[in-house]
Amino acid sequence: MSNVPENTVYSGPTPQTLNQRTTLTQLRQKYRNSKPITMVTAYDYPSAVHIDMAAIDICLVGDSGAMVVHGHDTTLPITVDEMLVHCRAVARGAKNPMLVGDLPFGSYESSSNQAVDTAVRILKEGGMDAIKLEGGSPSRIVAAKAIVEAGIAVMGHVGLTPQAISVLGGFRPQGRNISSAVKVVETALALQEAGCFSVVLECVPPPVAAAATAALQIPTIGIGAGPFCSGQVLVYHDLLGMLQHPHHAKVTPKFCKQYARIGDVINKALLEYKEEVTNGSFPDARHSPYKISEADAEGFSNELQKLGFDEAASAAAEAVQKLNATK
C-alpha cells in the first residue's frame, strides 16, 4: 500500500518490509521541486509490471479500459466489478507506483453516499491507493469532499470528461472560449478546496492549462493539455501504438505520441507463428522438450498394438525415428 504507517505511528518500516511505493508526500516533493510527474494507465498484470519497471510515478487503472481493453466506443459501459478486477490485477503487478483507480460512470453521481461507497470498494477490494473522479459540478465537489473525509485521497479531473460525452456532445475539447476556460480554472480550484491531491486536465488549450496550473497549489496532470502542466498522463495502448489497424490508426488521439508501434510488432509475430505452424517448422526439436525413454517408447508402441491401435503404434515408432534423425 502507498500509505503504510511510518515514523509517525510505528518505529518505521523494518528492512525486511521495505516500502518503496510512491506516496503522496513524494509526489508533493516532486511538485515543489518542479519535477514533472509521470502517469500511465494500466489494466492488467503485465502492463502494471512494465510501468513498475519503467519507474513511472503513478499508475492509473482507468475507465478508458472500457474502450482499449473491452472494445466499447465509450467509457460508459464498464462496471465497478469489472474495474475491481482490473485494479486487483494491476495491484499484483505494480509495487512501486502510486495506484489510482477511476470511479466508473454511474457509480458515484447519484449521491455522496454512493460516491463514498464506490471509493471504499476501489481501495478495499481493488487494492488501490487513491481514486479519480470526473467533473466539477457542485454535487461532484460535495462528493469529492465526502470521499476525502472518508480518508480516501482523490484526484480530480476537469476539461474533457469522457463520462459526460452525453451532455458535451461527444469527445470535444473544452476551455476554448473565455467562459469555458474560466470554468476549467474555477472547478479545478473548487476540487482543490474539497481536498483533492491533484487534478487531471484533459483536452484544453495550453494557455488554459497553464493558468489552472499556476492558480493551484496541487499538481495538474495533463493529457492533450499542452506542456505547462505539473505532469502528464497517457493511455497505455495509445502511447505504445497497440492497435495498428488502419481503422484504429485513424482514430488515435492527436495529442498522443506513439513511442512504439507495438501493433505492428504483434502482427508480424503472429503472422510468423502462423507461417511456421502452417509449414511445419514450429515446433522444432528445441521447442519439443518433453521426452519418453526409447525403452518406454517401444513399450508404448507394443501396448498400442495389443489394444488394436496399429496406426497409432506405427505413428509413435515413426515419431521416435524422426526425432532421432534430427538430433
Add this chain to the structure above:
Amino acid sequence: MHSIRFLTKHSSSTSLLRHIRLMSNVPENTVYSGPTPQTPNQRTTLTQLRQKHRNSKPITMVTAYDYPSAVHIDMAAIDICLVGDSGAMVVHGHDTTLPITVDEMLVHCRAVARGAKNPLLVGDLPFGSYESSSNQAVDTAVRILKEGGMDAIKLEGGSPSRIVAAKAIVEAGIAVMGHVGLTPQAISVLGGFRPQGRNISSAIKVVETALALQEAGCFSVVLECVPPPVAAAATSALQIPTIGIGAGPFCSGQVLVYHDLLGMLQHPHHAKVTPKFCKQYARIGDVINKALLEYKEEVTNGSFPDARHSPYKISEADAEGFSNELQKLGFDEAASAAAEAVQKLNATK
C-alpha cells in the same frame, strides 16, 4: 481517461452482447437460402476446420483475453481464438489458473468477441465451474456461449465423470474441445506443472482419454506437454484434430499463449518461468519497456508534449479575454501564466 475511438461498424446495441456479431454457426443452406452478399459470414466454422484437418493443413490457435489481442489475432487470420483460463496467470498475475471465476472469464470472452470476427471462438471452462456434476458443466458451458458470445468451449481432463460431462455439453448443443496431457487445473493432484505421458501407462492413458473424448462428441482435443511420440500416436488414433502445446510437431495444429509467443514480459523473473516449448516470435516486453522509458524521459525533460501534440487552440482574442477575466477574479498569477503560455506557443510556431 479516454482515447477517441469510433470503433466498429457493428455498434450501437446497448445490451451486454453486441448482438450484431457473426456467430460461427449461422443457419446456412440447410435451413435458409444462405447468407446474402450484404452479410457475408466470415467466421471459421467447424466444417472448415474439419476440411483443413482432412487436407492435412495445420490448424493455428492462439489465446486472447481482450479486444486488442482479439483484433490482432483476427488480422493475422488465425483459425481459432481461445479465451483461456491462462488469463489467470498472464492477465491477472496469479501463479496458477485456479483463481479465475466464470464471471471474470465472461468479461474476457465478451471483449474478445467484440474484437475477433473471423476466428472460431473457444472459451475455457474455469476451475471449479464444471467438475461437480454434468448439470453444473452444462450450465457453465451455456453461460460461456450465451453471455460470453463464444462458439464452443474447452474443458480439461479425461476422468469418467469428465467424459460424461463433455457428452452432456455436446448433447446440449455446444461444441466441445477436449484437453489432455498436462491439465493445469489439476496441478494439485499432478504435483505441479508436470509433463505427462512420459512412461508407458501414462502414455497409453493420454491416447485412451483422447479417444474417449472423441467418443463423447468432442470436435478436437488439445494435447499439452507430452512427448512427441505420444502426441503422434494420439493424433493418428483420432479422427478429430489434435492441437498441441509443448507436444511436438506431429499434431494436427498448434496453440500458444499470446503473451508467451510475443515475449510480453521481459523481467528476469518472468523470463525464468517462460515455458520451454514456447518460441518467442517477438520481444514485446523489451519494446514496451523502451517506449515507457522514453515517455518518462520526455515528460521529465519537458519535450513531451511538443506543439504537434498540443493541438487544442483558444483564439488570441479569447486568450486575452480569459487573462483579463482571471485578473478580475483575483488570479493574477494565473492570468500571467496564461499570457506567457500564449507567447511561448507563438514563439515555437
